[in-house]
Amino acid sequence: xxxARYLLTRIVSYLLIIMVGMTIVFVVPRLTPQNPVVSMVARxxxxxxxxxxxxxxxxxxxxxxxxxxxxxxxxxYLSFWKRAITGDFGPSFAVFPTPVNELIVNALPWTMGLLIxxxxxxxxxxxxxxxxxxxxxxxxxxxxxxxxxxxxYPIPYYILALILILLASYGFGIFVVGVGGYxxxxxxxxxxxxxxxxxxxxxLPALSIILINYGWWFLSxxxxxxxxTEEDYVKFAEIKGIPAGQVMTRYVIRNALLPQVTQxxxxxxxxxxxxxxxxxxxAYPGLGSLVYMAVSNADxxxxxxxxxxxxIAVATAGLIIDLAYPLLDPRVRY
Amino acid sequence: xxxRVAIDDxxxxxxxxxxxxxxxLFDMYxxxxxxxxxxxxxFLFLVFGFIVPLLAPVQPAKWHTVPRDLPPQxxxxxxxxxxxxxxxxxxxxxxxxxxVIGFVVAALGTxxxxxxxxxxxxxxxxxxxxxGILIDTxxAIPALPILILLAFLLQGKxxxxLLCAILSAFxxxxxxxxxxxxxxxxRERAFIDVAFFANESTWRIIYKEILPHILSWAGANFTNTVxxxxxxxxxxxVLGLSSPERPTLGTMIYWALQxxxxxxxxxxxxxxxxxxxxxxxxxxxxxxxxxxxxxxxHRVEA
Amino acid sequence: MxxxxxxxxxxxxxxGYASRQMPFVRAVDNISFRLYxxxxxxxxxxxGCGKSSLLKTLYGLVEHPLRVEAGSIVFCGNGHQHSIIQDxxxxxxxxxxxLSYIPQASMSVLNPVVRIEKQFQELMEIHEPGxxxxxxxDKVTEYLDQLGLSSTVLRxxxxxxxxxMRQRVVIAMATLxxxxxxxxxxxxxxxxxxxxxxxxxxxxxxxxxYGTTFMIVSHDVGIHYQITxxxxxxxxxxxxxxxxxxxxxxxxxxxxxQLLIAxxxxxxxxxxxxxxxxxxxxxxxxPQGCRFxxxxxxxxxxxxxxIPELLEITPGHYVGCHLSI
Numbered sequence: 001x002x003x004a005r006y007l008l009t010r011i012v013s014y015l016l017i018i019m020v021g022m023t024i025v026f027v028v029p030r031l032t033p034q035n036p037v038v039s040m041v042a043r044x045x046x047x048x049x050x051x052x053x054x055x056x057x058x059x060x061x062x063x064x065x066x067x068x069x070x071x072x073x074x075x076x077y078l079s080f081w082k083r084a085i086t087g088d089f090g091p092s093f094a095v096f097p098t099p100v101n102e103l104i105v106n107a108l109p110w111t112m113g114l115l116i117x118x119x120x121x122x123x124x125x126x127x128x129x130x131x132x133x134x135x136x137x138x139x140x141x142x143x144x145x146x147x148x149x150x151x152x153y154p155i156p157y158y159i160l161a162l163i164l165i166l167l168a169s170y171g172f173g174i175f176v177v178g179v180g181g182y183x184x185x186x187x188x189x190x191x192x193x194x195x196x197x198x199x200x201x202x203x204l205p206a207l208s209i210i211l212i213n214y215g216w217w218f219l220s221x222x223x224x225x226x227x228x229t230e231e232d233y234v235k236f237a238e239i240k241g242i243p244a245g246q247v248m249t250r251y252v253i254r255n256a257l258l259p260q261v262t263q264x265x266x267x268x269x270x271x272x273x274x275x276x277x278x279x280x281x282x283a284y285p286g287l288g289s290l291v292y293m294a295v296s297n298a299d300x301x302x303x304x305x306x307x308x309x310x311x312i313a314v315a316t317a318g319l320i321i322d323l324a325y326p327l328l329d330p331r332v333r334y
Numbered sequence: 335x336x337x338r339v340a341i342d343d344x345x346x347x348x349x350x351x352x353x354x355x356x357x358x359l360f361d362m363y364x365x366x367x368x369x370x371x372x373x374x375x376x377f378l379f380l381v382f383g384f385i386v387p388l389l390a391p392v393q394p395a396k397w398h399t400v401p402r403d404l405p406p407q408x409x410x411x412x413x414x415x416x417x418x419x420x421x422x423x424x425x426x427x428x429x430x431x432x433x434v435i436g437f438v439v440a441a442l443g444t445x446x447x448x449x450x451x452x453x454x455x456x457x458x459x460x461x462x463x464x465x466g467i468l469i470d471t472x473x474a475i476p477a478l479p480i481l482i483l484l485a486f487l488l489q490g491k492x493x494x495x496l497l498c499a500i501l502s503a504f505x506x507x508x509x510x511x512x513x514x515x516x517x518x519x520x521r522e523r524a525f526i527d528v529a530f531f532a533n534e535s536t537w538r539i540i541y542k543e544i545l546p547h548i549l550s551w552a553g554a555n556f557t558n559t560v561x562x563x564x565x566x567x568x569x570x571x572v573l574g575l576s577s578p579e580r581p582t583l584g585t586m587i588y589w590a591l592q593x594x595x596x597x598x599x600x601x602x603x604x605x606x607x608x609x610x611x612x613x614x615x616x617x618x619x620x621x622x623x624x625x626x627x628x629x630x631x632h633r634v635e636a
Numbered sequence: 637m638x639x640x641x642x643x644x645x646x647x648x649x650x651x652g653y654a655s656r657q658m659p660f661v662r663a664v665d666n667i668s669f670r671l672y673x674x675x676x677x678x679x680x681x682x683x684g685c686g687k688s689s690l691l692k693t694l695y696g697l698v699e700h701p702l703r704v705e706a707g708s709i710v711f712c713g714n715g716h717q718h719s720i721i722q723d724x725x726x727x728x729x730x731x732x733x734x735l736s737y738i739p740q741a742s743m744s745v746l747n748p749v750v751r752i753e754k755q756f757q758e759l760m761e762i763h764e765p766g767x768x769x770x771x772x773x774d775k776v777t778e779y780l781d782q783l784g785l786s787s788t789v790l791r792x793x794x795x796x797x798x799x800x801m802r803q804r805v806v807i808a809m810a811t812l813x814x815x816x817x818x819x820x821x822x823x824x825x826x827x828x829x830x831x832x833x834x835x836x837x838x839x840x841x842x843x844x845x846y847g848t849t850f851m852i853v854s855h856d857v858g859i860h861y862q863i864t865x866x867x868x869x870x871x872x873x874x875x876x877x878x879x880x881x882x883x884x885x886x887x888x889x890x891x892x893x894q895l896l897i898a899x900x901x902x903x904x905x906x907x908x909x910x911x912x913x914x915x916x917x918x919x920x921x922x923p924q925g926c927r928f929x930x931x932x933x934x935x936x937x938x939x940x941x942x943i944p945e946l947l948e949i950t951p952g953h954y955v956g957c958h959l960s961i
Contacts, residue, residue: 013466016471017470017474020471021471021474024471024480025480031484150616150620150623151616153619154561154618155616156568156569158568158572159587159611162604162608166596232741232745233744233745235745236746239695239697239737240731240736240762241728241731241732241733241762242758242762243762250747250758251747254747254749254750255747273478276482277478277569291482292573295482307475314474314475329749330748330749330793330795331748
């Protein structure tokens with residue numbers, strides 16, 4: 001009964017979060033003084049195509065329809081929801097008339113590949129090194145490791161990326177300061193030149209993400225595990241004659257991992273928003289670049305498509321964590 | 335975007351903030367290495383950002399006030415830009431402006447967050463639920479695309495304070511959530527009940543019993559938000575979406591990149607703001623984590 | 637040296653806490669005693685008298701800031717004699733097989749996210765690596781069955797068990813390999829009287845069934861009265877009395893012991909019980925002479941200047957007091 005009650009309130013709040021979030025996504029672009037249709041028509045006419053005023057008017061209204069801009073704000077809002085629920089966000093404005101969904105589907109593998117792999121690598125390394133530094137706090141190497149993380153972690157991402165680009169372009173040849181996801185002139189497909197080019201071009205952005213996330217995972221794991229090391233059950237494990245390595249894996253990691261796993265799930269949820277700065281800085285063809293393109297072209301449909309996806313992903317990740325937590329931590333019951 | 339520093343929430347310091355804020359700051363300065371190193375560097379930056387520009391012989395942001403592209407030398411300590419600005423004076427003004435943005439956003443975000451959090455924590459009705467959902471939404475929506483969109487609309491025309499207001503809109507939800515859970519924990523404790531039974535007014539209880547617990551947390555959050563806000567503005571600036579005419583650390587990097595400073599070997603244009611940013615952020619982080627350590631230690635002692 | 641039938645021989649042990657901020661605190665001072673197989677020995681004293689520090693030292697848990705200055709601890713529980721302090725590495729190998737330790741706050745010493753069963757199996761894995769998985773499982777189940785702990789307990793997580801049940805589990809862990817000696821620090825503190833009784837009964841049974849010697853630290857003299865064969869009283873880092881429990885309660889001799897016993901409630905006793913006036917000595921600045929003299933009701937001139945030696949006044953009965961000379 002309590003479980004049902006909990007599930008119900010949790011799911012209701014999940015839906016509400018998505019609704020409010022999507023509403024914000026709907027409202028904010030409409031604060032723009034820029035009307036994408038007007039500018040599109042202007043662009044067409046400036047290209048020298050002469051059009052009859054009636055034809056122009058017809059085109060304008062059909063475009064307004066396509067971009068969900070016709071009618072009152074309320075009607076627009078309703079049709080926005082209709083689009084969101086059916087999952088069809090219409091054509092893009094920046095890359096007219098490619099459907100938004102197609103753009104997203106094309107960009108998704110790039111972002112997923114880059115972000116999931118680098119997030120996982122950062123998570124594994126950060127946690128592993130963090131637990132060593134937390135369990136063996138006070139040792140010289142723990143202090144060195146912590147100092148490194150304390151310096152890397154607060155650096156703003158683009159500064160880090162900038163430093164990496166500088167280092168890469170002036171020193172280390174293995175990194176390609178790539179333009180795009182792969183070298184120009186290659187055909188996408190499962191052939192070695194293409195795959196190796198993709199890997200080469202994603203090394204630097206991946207490294208930048210790993211570094212910036214590493215600091216965070218390290219610091220939080222170190223804090224968690226140094227607290228846990230003080231717990232009675234860890235002291236007792238040592239008293240029981242359990243070797244230090246096993247105390248670390250079975251006691252410290254086992255207890256510290258729970259919050260870290262939930263945070264990882266949250267981090268993976270944000271992957272669907274793309275890594276805007278990374279992708280823009282490294283000219284990487286993922287969702288982040290798409291967002292940037294959408295914003296700078298006032299591409300409502302595209303913006304809404306990506307933002308809706310990302311809000312749903314983050315909210316769903318939160319929901320899954322809350323529902324799965326009792327499975328991970330036996331102490332938690334609804 | 336910066337991931338937030340996890341400021342531990344629920345239990346506020348048992349020790350009541352005993353009015354002598356200066357006293358405890360001094361105590362912290364002596365006992366916490368991270369805090370003392372961080373705050374000392376920040377202090378130097380404050381002097382450099384707010385006092386030094388007053389001595390500037392030229393208008394730092396004005397073009398062609400000095401010869402262009404000079405490497406660092408006597409008279410032009412950090413060299414000059416391709417726009418004919420002195421890097422040294424420009425940098426000092428930029429640091430000041432970045433601080434202003436950071437402080438205003440942190441103050442707005444923290445104050446709003448604390449107020450909303452207290453209200454949500456004290457109210458036990460529909461209002462609390464509603465605020466809770468709003469908070470969760472603001473945490474769930476992707477801030478950067480919306481920020482970029484807003485900045486794009488206001489490109490170059492946003493006053494520094496409008497920019498601050500926009501940034502604050504994305505920096506109140508986190509403190510609000512933390513404060514709410516802190517208030518929920520504190521109000522479970524006996525002394526609040528006693529206060530209720532003693533018929534003290536709600537506001538008096540908040541002022542006397544709850545605020546002191548939250549204030550020390552708010553200090554750490556403030557420092558952390560300064561970091562996030564300066565970082566966000568830089569993010570926008572580097573994309574050219576802040577107001578490029580105003581010297582900040584971000585716009586300085588933006589212009590340097592625009593003029594291909596590196597390819598042309600004018601490293602002294604780009605390296606000073608990059609190094610400054612790194613040092614500034616590390617010292618802000620040290621300060622904020624020092625504050626948290628101090629809180630943690632005092633919680634144990636109490 | 638191991639005399640015949642001696643399990644643990646402690647001689648002239650001195651240990652204390654050295655830290656930069658504080659003056660040296662000698663918590664264990666010139667302590668000598670012996671433990672024999674199959675007995676339950678109590679160690680009593682007020683909090684802060686050095687009981688727990690002594691117990692830690694006996695187990696070889698001497699990590700900074702705790703430091704052993706002098707003396708020896710010879711353990712003979714594994715067939716040959718072994719010096720606990722001089723050879724810490726070898727002590728580690730003795731732990732749990734031959735010598736175990738139940739720390740204070742044992743309510744929270746179980747790994748919260750692992751089932752009890754697994755925690756037992758982990759011990760088997762480490763201390764009896766020869767046994768197969770099913771073999772060790774059978775042994776654990778059988779052993780707990782003997783102790784009256786059901787298989788439901790085995791399948792539980794620690795937080796699902798009551799405090800008393802957790803304490804039984806911890807004791808069962810400590811005695812899993814029937815070690816020669818179990819050092820238990822306040823094993824019944826925080827439990828209600830009925831549960832306490834059950835636990836004490838369990839300890840008594842283990843002692844009789846497996847010949848295990850228990851050394852039980854408690855500030856509660858009542859516990860000692862119920863279970864121990866012999867009792868040692870500690871005050872201000874010193875042992876002031878060793879004797880059989882019965883003898884000690886009948887002939888307390890030492891004024892501190894008298895006061896401790898007088899502070900116990902007795903059935904049918906309606907008079908006001910006297911506590912002990914004053915407070916235990918600050919071990920970083922102990923008083924000169926007998927540590928107890930500032931609180932002693934029968935103080936003599938010699939007490940202020942000379943530390944009384946622990947003397948055997950009748951066989952097996954030691955007293956450290958100028959009065960008994």
